Amino acid sequence: MSRIQGMHVRQKLGSDVALLNGMMNVIVSKGLHDKAFVEERTEGFEKLEEALKNYPPEKVAEITGVSVEDIEKIAVLYASSEKSTILYAMGITQHSHGVDNVKSLANLAMLTGKIGKPSSGVNPLRGQNNVQGACDMGGLPNVYPAYQAVTDENNQKKFQDFWNAQLSSKVGLTIMEMMHGLEDGSIKGMMILGENPVGSDPDVRHVKHALQEAEFLAVIDIFLTDTAKLADVVFPGAAFAEKDGTFSNTERNVLRIRKAIDPPGDARPDWQVICDISTRFGLPMNYESPEKIFDEIAQVTPSYAGLSYERLESGGIPWPCPSKDHPGTPILHKERFTRGKGLFHAVEYRPPEELADEEFPILLTTGRFFPHYHTGTMTHNSPTLENEMSEGHIEMHPYDAKDLGISSGEDCRIISRRGEVVTKAIVTDVVEPGTIFMSFHFMEANANVLTNPALDPICKIPEYKVCAVRVEKIEAQASPELSAAASA
């Protein structure tokens, strides 16, 4: 991304709030904010303005490592361009202050009126094909489909009537809380549908131990993942190409998937597996097809109420789509925000939970490499992608490599307070000095052995993007043959 844009600033890991407050400080002091938008569409500006006084560019430069000149330049560029859009991914959210980061981005967009019109807004680029849909469908411990809170009596009654069941008004557990529950014995059984938490959760050893504690673990998946290996029973599901259904993408577009081939062997579409388990358990589920399930979804999910397979045949439709004649909603917050007026939050900078110190002097940040995906369940089973990159590595700046006496392609040992990993070092200035980058695609060199399970206090997201590590050279290695190729 940084190669195609006009300007690239690289703030220190976890200093996002300071940078954004610094930009807003510049915007307000130069009078570049959208006063009419702030007046008509928002509230709480005075509190924000007060808080921003603590973030003059000079101070922000010290915290973030971005120069005063660059802070001013990027602030002016964002505020004065006609089309300014904010796109972000997990680099913003996977912090112990992830919610603060997102609130700060919302502050910035509202302050400048860059929201509710084309090519503007605050846009998370969601990493999973259907993470939007899983949330929309109520795959969360606090909400029914369409974000209807389980704690609201009216919602509870509505779903009790519709499903003819007694429901709980108590907010359920998040993933990390489930893992703790398995360990303390309050959770006895777990069912996992197409996920591999052994690879994807922070502090892998802890997750594996927790799943081993389960009295009963059932997994539905298309591969025997590291998580499935721990299960008492594994059901073979179907891949996307073997079933009908819908995914909801990052733009809230509801998109059709269509069956192209049969599942292999005795494998069945996951929706059918769920129906089979549920019916055998004593809760009959009889749906002829995914379309019938979708029709039920439309009845209880107001934002999907106007959608049907028939309508989706001509292409995706973005929700909210409340009625059959509604065209869908490509842009949110046009006339008003969901809560009415947009609320500014005065957000203070908090450093990451774990910082570099004498024992662990380097910061580790994590993410993905282009040919692979998440824990690699799918991409390691794709020969072309495996051929692009078949083993894990860290990226390390030449200065650090020189200090440690490590050459490109050589194995090194990375140690954090949670565990240690041995993997190849690739020396590159893609990373900053004092920072290494690593992925969670490779089980034998998984960053999540090292990452810190510190959580954001509100949304409980783990701090994958910053933890402190030490890198050690492994003495007496044969000279690496790969070094020339790797650094080329």
Added chain:
Amino acid sequence: MDLKYVRTTCPYCGCGCELLLETVDGKIISTLPSKTNPMNQGKLCIKGWNVHEFVQSPERLTKPLLKKDGVLQEVSWNEALDFTASRLQEIKTKYGGDSMAFLTSAKCSNEENYLFQKLCRVGFGTNNIDHCARL
């Protein structure tokens, strides 16, 4: 030879690029990008171009597996379903619905996610359901 093109959506990231799966006699032989889709406009990333490879991997699970004497062994659907249903009933009766937890999937369809949370909420009277949105 039965040649077909099936229009569908990429299962990797959240972009939702439209694909055409080219099948011959019930096997996918290639993946092509949709030219007219406003999202990807004829483009795909390296993962999208090769998406048919993992689908037809020899490593795919083809039969239910049940752990017997500490080892996962292939069993019939009936045996796996009966075992699962009885374990779920035991846990619910003995410890209550709140002792169960469900991890649903950002890789599965809306329909599947809907059914899974329904099984959790209606079958067990608990809201212990989450997925990897944060991960």
